[in-house]
Amino acid sequence: xxxxxxxxxxxxxxxxxxxxxxxxxxxxxxxxxxxxxxxxxxxxxxxxxxxxxxxxxxxxxxxxxxxxxxxxxxxxxxxxxxxxxxxxxxxxxxxxxxxxxxxxxxxxxxxxxxxxxxxxxxxxxxxxxxxxxxxxxxxxxxxxxxxxxxxxxxxxxxxxxxxxxxxxxxxxxxxxxxxxxxxxxxxxxxxxxxxxxxxxxxxxxxxxxxxxxxxxxxxxxxxxxxxxxxxxxxxxxxxxxxxxxxxxxxxxxxxxxxxxxxxxxxxxxxxxxxxxxxxxxxxxxxxxxxxxxxxxxxxxxxxxxxxxxx
Numbered sequence: 001x002x003x004x005x006x007x008x009x010x011x012x013x014x015x016x017x018x019x020x021x022x023x024x025x026x027x028x029x030x031x032x033x034x035x036x037x038x039x040x041x042x043x044x045x046x047x048x049x050x051x052x053x054x055x056x057x058x059x060x061x062x063x064x065x066x067x068x069x070x071x072x073x074x075x076x077x078x079x080x081x082x083x084x085x086x087x088x089x090x091x092x093x094x095x096x097x098x099x100x101x102x103x104x105x106x107x108x109x110x111x112x113x114x115x116x117x118x119x120x121x122x123x124x125x126x127x128x129x130x131x132x133x134x135x136x137x138x139x140x141x142x143x144x145x146x147x148x149x150x151x152x153x154x155x156x157x158x159x160x161x162x163x164x165x166x167x168x169x170x171x172x173x174x175x176x177x178x179x180x181x182x183x184x185x186x187x188x189x190x191x192x193x194x195x196x197x198x199x200x201x202x203x204x205x206x207x208x209x210x211x212x213x214x215x216x217x218x219x220x221x222x223x224x225x226x227x228x229x230x231x232x233x234x235x236x237x238x239x240x241x242x243x244x245x246x247x248x249x250x251x252x253x254x255x256x257x258x259x260x261x262x263x264x265x266x267x268x269x270x271x272x273x274x275x276x277x278x279x280x281x282x283x284x285x286x287x288x289x290x291x292x293x294x295x296x297x298x299x300x301x302x303x304x305x306x307x308x309x310x
Contacts, residue, residue, distance in 0.1 A: 008032040009054060009160050009191045014063030015215075016049055023049040025215035026063070031193045031208075033068075033159070036186045038206035039195040040302055046215040047195045048088070048164055054193065055085040055162050068159050068191075081109070084158035088165040090145040094138035098129055098148050101137060102155055109156035123151040128177065142169030150181070160191040167198050179205050203296035211302060219301065226297035233274055235281070236263040236290035246284045252277065265294055 009031040016024045024046040031037035039047050052058035053065055056072035056079045065072055072079035093101050099120055106116040124130045127147035137145060146169050153161060167175050182205055186192050196202055202209065203223060211219040237243035240262045247254050247266065254264040268274040278291050295303070
């Protein structure tokens, strides 16, 4: 049973206070190897504090953390050797170049000296910074610094990767690249934990999600479980009035959509029911031009939790 609970990356009942402020109050998280786990919650929910404890940079007041079976309180050096940590900002060393930062990090992790230059070049290419390798970090854009921060976290080929808002400041192309990188790392058997407010991106990146609020874990589910729940679909048609009339005839309740284009929003219990509804509309002669979930699966779960907590 111990292996099941503490395999991969795990936190059980962890709490942490700062004076009178209880930032984390009994959170649980399990992130298996070979998967991307999303950490989702509003500002002030305790996500960054939890990540710092998982990264062994902050000791919990109560509870236990295991990093690939290692207790970071008892073996901090062994735990940190397995962890790659990407904070939400690049941090210090802005006077060094991208290449120098990665080289120094390689030395910190005691990589074989002869292999460091090749490893640095490999990571610069991975995050598409080869042409900026000899530019000082302070002249890089926010998005470029984020990509450099990811390379820095990967320098020692860690088993566990912890990322705090990694998509912040990235342009759309870089976000797609980040998605491919993280999915590739998970495919290699690594534990990947991503904290992000960009929930639409997480649907494409994550395998599972842990939702937190007010310092506590409130829900853990796979993306497949989230997608199988009831969702709202947005429907757009060439003739909105005809779509509304047919939905009324079918006995389907709807609301006005919130997008720029005129549309309606309907609650659908399952994907099979969504497919049947689309078929019914088309069969009735409604010229449907768009029929898709109004929000991502994880966003639906998040919004549903917010409603429950009110």
